[in-house]
Amino acid sequence: MRFDIFTLFPEMFAGAFDSSMLKRARAARGLEIFLHDIRAATTDKHHVTDDTPYAGGGGMIMKPEPIFAAVESVLEIRSWKLDAGNASIQPPNSIVQPLTPIILLSPQGRLFNSTIARELARADRLALICGHYEGVDERVRAHLATDEISIGDYVLTGGEIPAMVIVDAVARFIPGVLGNPDAPHSDSHARGLLKGPQYTRPADFRGWQVPEILLSGNHAQINAWRRREALRRTFESRPELLRAVALSDEEKEFLRALGWQE
Ligand SMILES: C[S@@+](CC[C@H](N)C(=O)[O-])C[C@H]1O[C@@H](n2cnc3c(N)ncnc32)[C@H](O)[C@@H]1O
Known part of the structure; x- marks a missing residue:
């Protein structure tokens, strides 16, 4: 390009x-x-x-x-x-x-x-x-x-x-520009949500622990956790973005528990 x-x-x-x-x-x-x-x-x-x-x-x-x-x-x-x-x-x-x-x-x-x-x-x-x-x-x-x-x-x-x-x-959307080709499609705003928290080593820094689920190796559970945390982060920082996101009933329930009002 x-x-x-x-x-x-x-x-x-x-x-x-x-x-x-x-x-x-x-x-x-x-x-x-x-x-x-x-x-x-x-x-x-x-x-x-x-x-x-x-x-x-x-x-x-x-x-x-x-x-x-x-x-x-x-x-x-x-x-x-x-x-x-x-x-x-x-x-x-x-x-x-x-x-x-x-x-x-x-x-x-x-x-x-x-x-x-x-x-x-x-x-x-x-x-x-x-x-x-x-x-x-x-x-x-x-x-x-x-x-x-x-x-x-x-x-x-x-x-x-x-x-x-x-x-x-x-x-970032041109194929080959980013080392991680998934990044532009999973980063904040790509699918309407903000990305949830991200961590790298060490697992313990000054007593602040990386969430255990991320060390578990269970990819299905990790993906579910990431989606939930993306919803939480979006609700906390930019709740108006949620209006344009297709949410399952379970996700709506999760957000309502955080105080979200449709
Ligand atoms: C000082 S600005 C001119 C503002 C103009 N007098 C007005 O009130 O709309 C000078 C140039 O900076 C650029 N610029 C300033 N703010 C911008 C913004 N938020 N987004 C894109 N370009 C911007 C534009 O190219 C603009 O012509």
């Missing part, structure tokens, strides 16, 4: 993509990440990428021309140009619909989650546009981006960290 990331600050990505799992995934060629400096697509002498907002309001807005130029040249898409002599020709969506999803990172987008990560992982290629400063000229959102994603209801200084979050979360 290939990611094309459009940013004014490509240097921000160095550490995130050059260590741990993502480094391994890139080396194994399951994951390709291309960073594109939006400034390189400017055509003016001073390489200007931002300007003051029309009608005031403070801050700087990223200009549309270099963003369109960078994305269109990398993805090889062309803009519709209105025929000045024929007002009846309307651009359908301003650009020929590209095959590659073009995601604008924005605190106003749809809220990123595990389901969206899995959905995005089905694409062969994704383009991510990182805003900065006070944001991005609206025409990028309206006529270039095909999707708009937020990583949470808060505002960051730029789209670079959100882009890293999305690449990381999506990459």
Whole structure:
């Protein structure tokens, strides 16, 4: 899978993509990440990428021309140009619909989650546009981006960290990226629940014992315990998630005993 990331600050990505799992995934060629400096697509002498907002309001807005130029040249898409002599020709969506999803990172987008990560992982290629400063000229959102994603209801200084979050979360669903292929399907949120407690050696740390069932070797009982603890953890931390989970009568009984109200 290939990611094309459009940013004014490509240097921000160095550490995130050059260590741990993502480094391994890139080396194994399951994951390709291309960073594109939006400034390189400017055509003016001073390489200007931002300007003051029309009608005031403070801050700087990223200009549309270099963003369109960078994305269109990398993805090889062309803009519709209105025929000045024929007002009846309307651009359908301003650009020929590209095959590659073009995601604008924005605190106003749809809220990123595990389901969206899995959905995005089905694409062969994704383009991510990182805003900065006070944001991005609206025409990028309206006529270039095909999707708009937020990583949470808060505002960051730029789209670079959100882009890293999305690449990381999506990459976990690419076969071969994780050592444990089951992980993305059993981790928190994969099936609507949070994962229950996890332990490693030693069995006794400062008198805090690992639950005996985990040392028993009885896999059926261990799986049943894990499911129960996942239900308990979800009820305690994020009870609203339980509304979307298919629960057996026995599981409902277990949760009611904890104080859950359907
Ligand atoms: C300071 S923010 C701009 C916020 C904008 N003025 C607003 O009120 O919606 C600058 C850039 O950071 C990125 N950004 C900030 N918060 C984000 C979030 N929660 N999710 C995704 N991108 C975000 C976007 O690319 C945005 O264009």
